[in-house]
Amino acid sequence: MVIIMGNIITYIKKNGGKNFDEAAFCEVDSLILSQISYLNFGAVLDKDRQFSIKIKDLPAHENYKELFSGVWSVRDNKRLIEAAAESRRFSEIEIGFYINEIDKFVEKQFSAVTFKLGEGKFYIAFRGTDKSIVGWKEDFNMAYTSGVPAQLSALKYFNDAADELDGVFILGGHSKGGNLSVYAAANTDKNKSGRIEKVYNHDGPGFRDDTLSVERQSELKDIVEKTVPRASLVGLLLEKNNNYRVVLSRAFPINQHNPFNWEVKEGNFVYVKKTDALSQLGKEVIDEWLEDKNDETVKAFITFIFDVLRSTRSDSVSELLANINKSSKYMYNRLKIADPELKELIISAFHDFLTASKDAVKKSVLKKLPGWDSKEKS
Numbered sequence: 001m002v003i004i005m006g007n008i009i010t011y012i013k014k015n016g017g018k019n020f021d022e023a024a025f026c027e028v029d030s031l032i033l034s035q036i037s038y039l040n041f042g043a044v045l046d047k048d049r050q051f052s053i054k055i056k057d058l059p060a061h062e063n064y065k066e067l068f069s070g071v072w073s074v075r076d077n078k079r080l081i082e083a084a085a086e087s088r089r090f091s092e093i094e095i096g097f098y099i100n101e102i103d104k105f106v107e108k109q110f111s112a113v114t115f116k117l118g119e120g121k122f123y124i125a126f127r128g129t130d131k132s133i134v135g136w137k138e139d140f141n142m143a144y145t146s147g148v149p150a151q152l153s154a155l156k157y158f159n160d161a162a163d164e165l166d167g168v169f170i171l172g173g174h175s176k177g178g179n180l181s182v183y184a185a186a187n188t189d190k191n192k193s194g195r196i197e198k199v200y201n202h203d204g205p206g207f208r209d210d211t212l213s214v215e216r217q218s219e220l221k222d223i224v225e226k227t228v229p230r231a232s233l234v235g236l237l238l239e240k241n242n243n244y245r246v247v248l249s250r251a252f253p254i255n256q257h258n259p260f261n262w263e264v265k266e267g268n269f270v271y272v273k274k275t276d277a278l279s280q281l282g283k284e285v286i287d288e289w290l291e292d293k294n295d296e297t298v299k300a301f302i303t304f305i306f307d308v309l310r311s312t313r314s315d316s317v318s319e320l321l322a323n324i325n326k327s328s329k330y331m332y333n334r335l336k337i338a339d340p341e342l343k344e345l346i347i348s349a350f351h352d353f354l355t356a357s358k359d360a361v362k363k364s365v366l367k368k369l370p371g372w373d374s375k376e377k378s
């Protein structure tokens with residue numbers, strides 16, 4: 001018998017008839033709720049922190065269309081919500097405690113929502129990077145500083161939820177949201193950490209040693225489950241160990257970060273043995289470049305790049321791309337007036353990055369690592 005693979009939407013359609021008592025909460029369920037956390041729940045939820053709506057009620061809500069404002073892949077997200085709303089597994093999940101904060105001054109993009117899975121059991125989903133430029137900037141800030149604002153907000157969010165809600169928790173998130181879930185679990189007090197059953201990090205970046213030590217991450221290994229797609233780049237940034245599993249995705253490499261492209265079969269992810277050659281090469285190049293640069297140089301490089309992007313007067317990546325001709329002129333003008341010493345530093349850093357890339361290729365990395373052969377499936 002040939003078993004056809006699918007994605008998180010087909011998973012709901014095939015497994016949605018079983019509730020969490022009949023089939024335990026798993027990593028695919030976590031990715032689904034992590035993806036749902038990208039939606040604009042401010043359009044449908046009450047202002048207070050209580051659970052005021054169920055997933056089954058979303059499609060009929062008068063502000064249903066606004067739920068998808070600002071998200072990537074609107075069509076896929078609508079299909080996901082509609083499948084979840086019709087399923088026995090997800091339809092009765094209650095939604096509440098939504099928060100969404102964007103602060104350009106402190107460079108913070110943070111959002112989280114809590115799903116009530118049943119009596120005394122909650123899933124906290126931390127949103128990954130949205131379309132905002134400040135959100136992308138905060139992600140890059142993790143390379144040179146510890147305890148970025150979103151990480152501190154994630155810890156506060158979990159602590160507040162644990163104080164207000166009686167029961168146990170599962171934490172999770174996709175991309176930066178995965179990083180935030182691990183950070184919150186690692187930094188809360190022992191009493192609260194004892195109430196965390198599981199932490200799911202779906203292709204979220206790792207940590208600097210002064211943010212979260214390898215030793216502390218090791219202490220969490222029994223409850224943290226990290227998954228990355230085969231061509232992962234985001235999830236391997238600052239990753240110091242190999243405590244992750246690799247999910248098959250046949251999408252073009254840059255699209256493998258998208259949860260809708262992760263393959264599911266028989267209620268579980270389809271796992272492969274290793275990330276592919278491109279992913280491993282990218283990790284080696286970035287690791288080598290960061291190791292060779294001090295924090296001030298990395299900060300100057302990243303700050304300059306985002307100052308150029310901000311010169312376009314765009315608040316989001318989609319806005320920048322929609323006005324690419326005008327944006328390009330603003331960026332060019334910003335580059336022209338840049339401080340000569342700063343320009344020299346940026347050019348030097350970029351040159352070093354290219355050198356690191358060439359060195360990695362010279363070591364025959366691509367020849368030693370598995371490529372795209374689908375026989376790699378485990």
